[in-house]
Amino acid sequence: MKVVIDIERCMMSGECCYNHPWLFSFGEDGFPEVLVPELTTEQQRKEARQSIQVCPSGAISVIE
């Protein structure tokens, strides 16, 4: 399972990076980057789902 960001939709709100710093961080360009390539633990999957909730632009999704 992976968490992915649609950079076209992302509005640089920063919510993902601040709420889930273990999953996301800001890149140099101000867009978020995914830190964990593969969601292996239940905790990671839970946080990934929460990050979808806090994203104001609907840019985050989880794929199998």
Place this chain on the structure above:
Amino acid sequence: MAGLAHEIDPREFDSPEFQSNPFPLYQRLRDHHPLFRDRFHNRWIISRYEDVNAAFQNNESFDRAMYQPDGPYVFGSSHVFGPNILEYGNSDRHRWLRNVVAGQFVGQGLVSFIPFVEQIAGELVERCSGEGEVELVQQFSNQFPIRVISNILGLPRADEEKFVVWYQALIAGLGFGGEHLARGIAARNEMWQYLEPLVADRLAHPKDDLLSKLCLAELDGVRMNMDEVKGFIALLLAAGGDTTDKAIANMWYHMLYTRPDQFEDVKKDPELWDNVFSEMMRFDPVVHVQSRFTTREVEMHGRVIPERAQVILSLGAGNRDERVFKNPDVFDIHREDLHMGRENRSARYRSDKQGHLGFGVGQHFCMGYAMARQEAVIACTRMMEVMKNPRPKFATHEGITSPNIDSGGFRSPRELWIQFDK
């Protein structure tokens, strides 16, 4: 070299002149004392846009925790809210608490509440539209956001009036000491007594409301205790209510008195209320200062702030920084250098425009930012639909004031009379 004329006597911060018009002093701070050591109040003040922005984002050096770094709140302290998220500093616990509610106020959670916000705005506008004139502060804005929040929490609609009263007492207790503080704490205790059975009820029979979510949220299998839940509610009522109501009054003030010419543009195109909101949050936002404590020595402008020192991030001053905004002292809803849409917690935008600092930035960035904007814009738009040809009742106005800016006294007009055609 800063000449003597630029020296700042810290007592100026307590003067009535500063409370009604802090901007000249802000300018002296930015130009001559970008890092000001205020020995009288034992604090440091930073005031340039870039510095304030950077400090908000620098979690390693600045923390908001008031008592112990990361430490638990000591219950029974004199803070009117009781234990709440404001006091958890930069800890994981803060992040967790934020996550419990954050989804409600941004994204999809927010969208689902819009019809409700519309309904409450409609009811209130209806109520005060009969007379052909309205005192906006008491009759509308004081009433509106508090009702919205208490409904999001899932508190009984029949008790809304109670919350309006408690919340006004809480707020008065925030900015002042003595009698006001005593009354604020009394209101808090009353409210808490009222809340206890409701919390117990939600624990036993959870519903689909925010109160239930607060009661049931778990971190590593642990829930918030009763006091934390109640503290959170007090915070939401106050932080979400008082600020937004003042924002609405400020928007109307600027349209009626500061830029009646631009008000004509808004009347033609109500979507411009969004711009009014953004520019108000830059020009003279409700909240002007946030406080932080250094977690280590911090070097800035060639000096060193010691560890554990209080630092005032003067966002009201940063918003008027001519290094960032052209003609910063002009209120202009068509400003090209300000990002006009929804704010970002990262303070970065896809356009190269700059954001205002009125909600802070970063870790503690206002949680209700999207909510506040929606509420304010919906309220103003509804009012204009019903109150035709709105105009000031009095030709002059004392302006926006702050009862006590150092204690976080929020800025707004004391009264705002509007006349309109029925």
